[in-house]
Amino acid sequence: MVVGHHAAATTCPTDSTEVRNKGKMESKGNWSGLSFSALSMAQFQGNLENYTATWGAREDLGLTTDDAFDSFRVSINPFERRQKLLGEFFGITTGIGFDWIRLGVAPDRVLGYDASSETVVATVLEPNSAEVTVNRINAVYLRVPVLASVHLFRSGGSGLHAEGGLVAGYLLHGKYNPEFQSGTTDTVTEEDFPITPLQLSARIGVGFGKVSLLGEAALLPFFDENPADSPSMHSFSVGIQVALSD
Numbered sequence: 001m002v003v004g005h006h007a008a009a010t011t012c013p014t015d016s017t018e019v020r021n022k023g024k025m026e027s028k029g030n031w032s033g034l035s036f037s038a039l040s041m042a043q044f045q046g047n048l049e050n051y052t053a054t055w056g057a058r059e060d061l062g063l064t065t066d067d068a069f070d071s072f073r074v075s076i077n078p079f080e081r082r083q084k085l086l087g088e089f090f091g092i093t094t095g096i097g098f099d100w101i102r103l104g105v106a107p108d109r110v111l112g113y114d115a116s117s118e119t120v121v122a123t124v125l126e127p128n129s130a131e132v133t134v135n136r137i138n139a140v141y142l143r144v145p146v147l148a149s150v151h152l153f154r155s156g157g158s159g160l161h162a163e164g165g166l167v168a169g170y171l172l173h174g175k176y177n178p179e180f181q182s183g184t185t186d187t188v189t190e191e192d193f194p195i196t197p198l199q200l201s202a203r204i205g206v207g208f209g210k211v212s213l214l215g216e217a218a219l220l221p222f223f224d225e226n227p228a229d230s231p232s233m234h235s236f237s238v239g240i241q242v243a244l245s246d
Contacts, residue, residue: 027082027083027084027091028080028082029080029082029091029093029095029147029149029163030093030147030149030161030163030205030207030212030241030243031077031080031093031094031095031097031145031147031163032077032078032079032080032095032244033076033077033212033241033242033243033244034074034075034076034077034241034244035073035074035075035076035077035212035214035239035240035241035242036072036073036074036239036240037072037073037074037075037214037216037239037240038068038071038072038237038238038239039065039068039071039072039073039101039102039103039235039236039237040055040056040065040066040236040237041056041057041063041065041222041233041234041235041236042054042055042056042217042233042234042236043055043056043057043231043232043233043234044221044231044232044233045231045232052231054231057233058230058231058233060121060122061105061109061111061120061121061122062105062106062108062109062122063103063104063106063233064103064104064105067104070102070104070136071102071103071104072101072102072237073099073100073101073102073216073235073237073239074099074100074102075097075098075099075100075143075241076097076098077095077096077097077143077244078096078097078098078244079095079097080093080094080095081093081094081095082149088151088153089150089151089152090148090149090150090151091148092146092148092149093145093146093147093148093149093163094144094145094146094147095144095145096142096143096144097142097143097144097145097167098140098141098142098143098172099140099141099143099169100138100139100140101137101138101139101140101235102136102137102138103136103137103138103139103222103235104135104136105122105135105136105178106135107131107132107133107135108124108125108132109122109123109124109125109135110122110123110125110132110135110178111137111176111178111193113193113194113225117227118225118226118227119225119226119227119230120194120223120225130180130181131180131181132178132179132180132181133179133180133181134177134179134187135177135178135179136176136177137174137176137193137195138173138175138177139173139174139195140171140172140173140174141169141170141171141172141199142169142170143167143169143170143199144167144168144169145165145166145167145168145203146165146166147163147164147165147167147203148163148164148165149161149162149163150162150163158208158209158210159208159209160207160208161205161206161207161208161212162204162205162206162207163203163204163205163206163212164202164203164204164205165202165203166200166201166203167201167202167203167216168198168199168200169198169199169200169201170197170198170199171195171196171197171198171199174191174193174195175189175190175191175193176189176190176193177189177190194223194224194225195222195223195224196220196221196223196224197224198220199218199220200218200219200220201216201217201218201219201235202216202217202219203215203216204216205241207241209243210242210243211240211241211242211243212240212241212243213238213239213240213241214237214238214239214241215236215237215238216235216237217235217236218234218235218236219234220234221233221234222234222235
């Protein structure tokens with residue numbers, strides 16, 4: 001009985017200390033989750049001192065920016081790591097995520113790239129020449145965030161939270177996919193369409209528990225172009241995210 005009591009006395013403090021230390025180190029951020037956002041565009045021309053900014057895409061391209069079922073962003077962020085700086089109240093979150101952007105194009109337009117002007121252009125189809133049944137751009141990015149987060153709850157609980165910062169992205173797969181139907185169905189896939197290979201976005205999220213409202217604005221243009229006389233286009237999205245973790 002004495003030996004057993006002595007062994008328990010020597011092992012229990014160590015185990016409890018490990019549990020307490022583990023609890024102090026772990027903190028859940030608000031990056032990990034599944035989100036759906038409506039996608040739109042904004043135009044920017046000039047520099048930070050003298051610029052013009054307008055809502056929507058360039059009209060000549062026929063991009064769909066007012067239909068969340070045609071132009072949207074779906075993100076899945078499976079991994080995150082949050083480092084507490086001021087207890088649970090303030091910390092820095094990073095992780096890994098995957099982003100799928102689908103951008104719809106009007107059925108009477110066919111996009112292309114003009115090398116002489118280094119600009120994405122659109123050809124307007126003649127009436128009754130062909131029916132475009134599928135007309136969209138797809139882009140899949142690998143993303144890594146650096147986000148500052150505020151939690152208004154204790155460790156292990158849930159409550160109000162806010163998070164904001166930058167998200168960097170690398171293009172894994174991008175293509176332009178129009179499908180024509182004129183007697184027969186012809187599908188064209190342009191794998192080398194000029195979508196920006198690197199992306200940088202400003203992100204902000206506010207929520208309660210597992211649900212967050214999100215807003216993202218791209219700081220770099222969506223297309224890899226150099227328009228001299230027309231503004232560059234930057235994606236903008238607003239949506240909702242549901243956390244994956246408990």
